[in-house]
Amino acid sequence: MRNFLQAVVSLSLLICVNAAVSWIATPFNPPAFPLAVRSPYLSAWLPQGSGAALNAQWPTFWTGQIVGWAGFVKVDGKAFSFLGTPNVPGATFAQAVQKSSKFTSTQSIFVLSAGPVDLTITFLSPVEPTDLVKQSIPFSYMAVSAASTDGASHSVQVYSDISAEWVSGDNGLVASWSTTTGSIITHKVQLVNQALFSEVNDHTQYGSAYYSVSNAAGTTFQSGADVVVRAQFINNGKLPNTQDTNFRAISNNWPVFGLSRDLGTVTSALTDPVVFSVGHVRDPAINYIVNNGALQARSLYFWSQFSSVNDVISSFLGDFKNALSRAQTFDNKVQSDANKISADYASIVALSIRQALGATEITISKNADGSFNTNDVIVFMKEISSDGNVNTVDVIFPAWPALLYANPQLGKFLLEGLFRYQASGQYPNKWSVHDLGAHYPNATGHNDGNDEAMPVEESGNMLIMALSYAQKTNDLSQLKQYTSLLDQWTQFLIEDSLIPANQISTDDFAGSLANQTNLAIKGIIGIKAMSQIAQLVGNPAQSANYSSIASKFVSQWQTLATSTTGPHLTLAYGNSASWGLSYNLYADKLLKLNLFPQSVYQMQTAWYKTVAQPFGVPLDTRHTYTKSDWEIWTSGIMTDAVGRDLFISSVKKFASDGLSSQPFGDWYETTNGGPEGFRARPVVGGHLGA
Ligand SMILES: *[C@@H]1O[C@H](CO)[C@@H](O)[C@H](O)[C@H]1NC(C)=O
Ligand SMILES: *[C@@H]1O[C@H](CO)[C@@H](O)[C@H](O)[C@H]1NC(C)=O
Numbered sequence: 001m002r003n004f005l006q007a008v009v010s011l012s013l014l015i016c017v018n019a020a021v022s023w024i025a026t027p028f029n030p031p032a033f034p035l036a037v038r039s040p041y042l043s044a045w046l047p048q049g050s051g052a053a054l055n056a057q058w059p060t061f062w063t064g065q066i067v068g069w070a071g072f073v074k075v076d077g078k079a080f081s082f083l084g085t086p087n088v089p090g091a092t093f094a095q096a097v098q099k100s101s102k103f104t105s106t107q108s109i110f111v112l113s114a115g116p117v118d119l120t121i122t123f124l125s126p127v128e129p130t131d132l133v134k135q136s137i138p139f140s141y142m143a144v145s146a147a148s149t150d151g152a153s154h155s156v157q158v159y160s161d162i163s164a165e166w167v168s169g170d171n172g173l174v175a176s177w178s179t180t181t182g183s184i185i186t187h188k189v190q191l192v193n194q195a196l197f198s199e200v201n202d203h204t205q206y207g208s209a210y211y212s213v214s215n216a217a218g219t220t221f222q223s224g225a226d227v228v229v230r231a232q233f234i235n236n237g238k239l240p241n242t243q244d245t246n247f248r249a250i251s252n253n254w255p256v257f258g259l260s261r262d263l264g265t266v267t268s269a270l271t272d273p274v275v276f277s278v279g280h281v282r283d284p285a286i287n288y289i290v291n292n293g294a295l296q297a298r299s300l301y302f303w304s305q306f307s308s309v310n311d312v313i314s315s316f317l318g319d320f321k322n323a324l325s326r327a328q329t330f331d332n333k334v335q336s337d338a339n340k341i342s343a344d345y346a347s348i349v350a351l352s353i354r355q356a357l358g359a360t361e362i363t364i365s366k367n368a369d370g371s372f373n374t375n376d377v378i379v380f381m382k383e384i385s386s387d388g389n390v391n392t393v394d395v396i397f398p399a400w401p402a403l404l405y406a407n408p409q410l411g412k413f414l415l416e417g418l419f420r421y422q423a424s425g426q427y428p429n430k431w432s433v434h435d436l437g438a439h440y441p442n443a444t445g446h447n448d449g450n451d452e453a454m455p456v457e458e459s460g461n462m463l464i465m466a467l468s469y470a471q472k473t474n475d476l477s478q479l480k481q482y483t484s485l486l487d488q489w490t491q492f493l494i495e496d497s498l499i500p501a502n503q504i505s506t507d508d509f510a511g512s513l514a515n516q517t518n519l520a521i522k523g524i525i526g527i528k529a530m531s532q533i534a535q536l537v538g539n540p541a542q543s544a545n546y547s548s549i550a551s552k553f554v555s556q557w558q559t560l561a562t563s564t565t566g567p568h569l570t571l572a573y574g575n576s577a578s579w580g581l582s583y584n585l586y587a588d589k590l591l592k593l594n595l596f597p598q599s600v601y602q603m604q605t606a607w608y609k610t611v612a613q614p615f616g617v618p619l620d621t622r623h624t625y626t627k628s629d630w631e632i633w634t635s636g637i638m639t640d641a642v643g644r645d646l647f648i649s650s651v652k653k654f655a656s657d658g659l660s661s662q663p664f665g666d667w668y669e670t671t672n673g674g675p676e677g678f679r680a681r682p683v684v685g686g687h688l689g690a
């Protein structure tokens with residue numbers, strides 16, 4: 001009886017944690033669909049929880065705040081909503097019915113039935129890692145095409161709008177807007193009172209949002225109150241080409257920016273898509289500390305090729321067909337590469353790539369004559385959701401596998417800002433800085449040395465990433481330029497990595513601890529990495545010295561770090577009952593160092609199988625939560641496929657369990673698959689680490 005009850009209980013648990021949606025979800029229904037995810041400030045998602053159709057939720061910024069984005073279609077005079085949940089008093093419309101959803105590395109694709117016509121809505125957030133111009137353009141596409149499903153022809157008009165919620169985190173602030181026509185119709189909207197480099201609720205407070213469509217035959221526009229503009233389309237199937245010039249607060253009779261296209265007669269052949277572009281541009285993008293505390297305003301890379309946003313939009317919209325074809329090539333490559341491990345793995349990777357790159361911006365400075373200097377590239381990354389820091393070393397580090405896969409140059413450019421700042425001599429500590437600034441987009445450094453100290457963590461991370469980039473590309477320039485900084489951090493690791501002082505690691509939420517086994521691994525690998533760096537830059541004597549120190553440390557570490565009561569590494573020396581994910585061993589594999597003995601890998605592989613919870617192996621014995629990035633890194637150090645797949649399937653199970661409506665969270669409970677607070681963080685780039 002007890003067993004029967006337990007079976008019933010676990011069966012019902014199983015049902016409630018498996019998101020059962022009424023449409024076909026490929027590869028699974030995620031916590032949130034990326035809709036327009038290109039930068040820390042162009043980040044629109046469709047929250048899911050246990051499942052929400054495209055027209056059953058408003059799109060939200062990564063924080064969960066609504067960004068108004070609506071869509072209607074008229075079929076033979078009958079209106080259907082397909083995007084967002086607008087309320088339009090006095091106008092009658094039905095809900096299109098979602099038939100399928102799909103995500104790839106670059107696209108989220110929905111099919112909804114509007115009576116006898118199916119709409120295919122493709123949200124394409126390009127991932128163009130090897131084209132710095134295209135990757136730096138903070139725009140995304142929504143393409144809508146239609147096909148008749150009943151054999152008959154139908155008259156179809158498509159409509160979409162955005163609200164002014166795209167330009168601030170405070171809907172009480174006053175916005176202004178304008179519409180330009182020509183070969184493209186563009187609505188532009190911004191705050192009346194802008195604040196350079198500022199944020200409210202993580203939204204930027206300067207720059208403008210743009211919503212555009214090509215001005216093909218049958219295209220109309222209108223700006224005005226949400227209920228007015230939407231009712232106009234619902235009742236008439238077109239817009240009157242008028243502008244509302246009563247500039248007001250974002251939430252005051254909600255101004256929206258509508259665009260509509262008459263597709264004419266639609267048959268069973270899928271129409272060419274109506275392609276909308278949505279973007280947010282601010283200039284300068286980043287405030288970066290240079291020598292002697294001076295601040296340098298840096299612009300997005302695309303400005304080296306364009307002189308106006310209208311030119312950018314024209315190029316972006318005109319490029320849709322090619323962009324889609326490049327995206328499909330990229331999606332297929334990711335899919336086939338990741339499928340070599342497993343289908344579960346491929347699905348996790350596909351959900352992670354836009355999110356990882358969507359936290360970054362590629363910038364350049366200006367020459368003295370005001371022209372852009374494309375020889376001076378620095379990439380910036382926002383530590384989204386946890387604290388907003390700029391270029392946090394231990395956030396770039398977990399994201400590193402995605403950067404290496406997409407384009408290692410992006411990794412080099414992310415490290416460059418950190419190297420250059422510390423080489424300027426303004427940062428006072430002997431270890432590596434934690435980040436370039438307490439809040440994005442102010443990369444103003446920490447000249448007081450009071451950044452969140454993670455001495456072993458960040459020093460090891462910098463050494464590992466710098467060597468990893470050089471190994472991958474054979475480009476030694478960064479190693480040569482910053483050898484003395486790298487050596488300075490190594491000297492620190494020699495002092496503090498075998499017996500790490502009481503300090504936090506990247507998992508700062510878990511608290512500080514002395515003698516952390518996993519942190520020691522990081523530090524020792526850092527020393528060995530410097531041995532290889534010394535070899536590469538032509539210092540074989542130093543290389544041999546550091547190599548022998550690292551090897552000596554490994555054997556001492558093995559004695560200190562192995563539990564005396566069970567076959568596993570400890571969380572901290574001397575606490576034999578403790579254990580944790582020794583994900584830092586991943587760097588030994590990544591750099592092909594063979595520094596730690598195979599027996600350690602075998603021991604950990606066997607151990608984790610005995611301590612896994614329903615949603616994976618806990619981060620360590622202090623709590624039952626874990627981190628998805630470290631689960632996947634640990635999968636990468638397993639010595640057998642069963643061990644590897646245990647971690648991968650756990651992360652997939654979490655991502656598909658229907659308990660979260662936040663953009664892919666990396667911190668979650670292993671016991672029940674519930675999400676913790678982190679969301680939309682670039683560390684999901686670590687999901688490429690298996
Ligand atoms: C960046 O620095 C400027 C100038 O000090 C400040 O006004 C702004 O609020 C800062 N931005 C953030 C996001 O903290
Ligand atoms: C760290 O480990 C070393 C070596 O076992 C030991 O001497 C030291 O007391 C430990 N430190 C702390 C704070 O426990």
Ligand SMILES: *[C@@H]1O[C@H](CO)[C@@H](O)[C@H](O)[C@H]1NC(C)=O
Pocket residue numbers: 491494545546
């Ligand atoms: C090896 O490096 C350590 C740490 O920098 C240094 O103290 C020692 O003198 C070096 N040994 C040799 C032989 O260079």
